[in-house]
Amino acid sequence: MNNKQLIPTNEIKEEFEAILVENDSIAQCVIHLKNGTIKNKQRLDTRYDEFALDTVNNEFCFSLKDKNSINFHRINLQTFSQINAVTLNLYNYFSSEELKDESYYSKLIYLNHQYLLYFITKREMNYGHPFYQTEIIY
Template sequence: MNQLIPTNEIKEKFEAISLNDDNIVHCEINLNDGTIKDIQRLDICYDEIALNTVNNELCFSVKDKNVINFHRINLKTFNQIHAITLNLNNYFSSEELKEESHYSKLIYLNHQYLLYFITKRAIKYAQPFYQYIFLVNTTTGEIKILNPILPIGDNLLRLDILKNIYLSNNNHFLLLKTGRIQAFEKQSMYKKVDLKNPYYDHLESIYLIEVSSLIDQQNFDNAKSIALLNYSRTSDKLRYEKNILSYVLSDFNINNQELVKHDLLVGKVSKFQDDQLIQDYLNYEVEIEPSYYHYISNLFKQEKSESFILIDDELVFDLKLDKIS
């Protein structure tokens, strides 16, 4: 099924990138009449994508045997640039390279730099998820392995969530979260934890790092710790909106929950323990009705030729659209 990622505000008519296994399409959607029209199209079997609507760029990777090719597309012109090539033979053993599959994540930083996380080994208990983090300079062709160590003792090879966030003063940060474990899993683990040998991924960390600092220093030494949570605490529904970073913090030791809000612009932290407020926050995806929802609900009921998944940050909707020329 096609994914639709908006490149501007979703309203009656908006533009989006349509992603399928073998093409990338810049298109225009009309939610009122339920149609989708191709503006520009690129037929290619891509591996990972990184869309940045602030800079009107789409970056993607293409795997060809043991080589990863990185490309950039300007969303206005749709001109494709083959930026740089990463040869996996230089980093992985022959045994690892025998496996066709791999896990990877591509992160857009700016017009010059990308981050690329990759592993070629099977997921295994007590080892980090990724093997390498590469800083890719698409202007000079330089590729550098980054030290994954974070301040206060965590490791970014354990990456769970990574997002670009922009404050209202135009400061550009990466939001980093480690610990590939969900809140309910961690609560279950807590009940039977061996304090001398806790589950490897028991540690969750939330960090912020300024993108300019990451590029200048080419390490994560300047990452600021927002939360460091061991086996007895967990975070849920990490969300950023309008300078505010929010999440629900659960402490299993005292059976307590609180909604934590960091105002990143002024550096203020607020905590709320109101049960209803916390429940409303956790049910955000279920309860919210965005301004365009009445269009979505109508299209869901109609018989249309093609199905799409519309992804608007944390909100996901199924809809059907007719293609027009």
């Protein structure tokens, strides 16, 4: 499976900057529409599960699942350096029995340079339906 996305970080003109997100790397690129080239400025070889981009604060955030934890990373797009990383231990939210199959569904939402929202559930997501819902049983 080829999972490539090109995300503009400023106004799209004849030449503009973008983030190229591939299966195992994140790169800062310059796109030249006139001659049809993509030139990598900087590249970070890493896997990722989900990502979010904040062009106002020039930050790129991504999550990476690692067995029984999820690591969150922030990258400054001007220097392409890591700002910080936080680890979420899944044992705080699921039992060891639930973590055996390692299948859960999640969504990463960037709020601002201080806060991310991360939704996680063991129930399969059905798009068009609420991510979380409660049932009242009488």
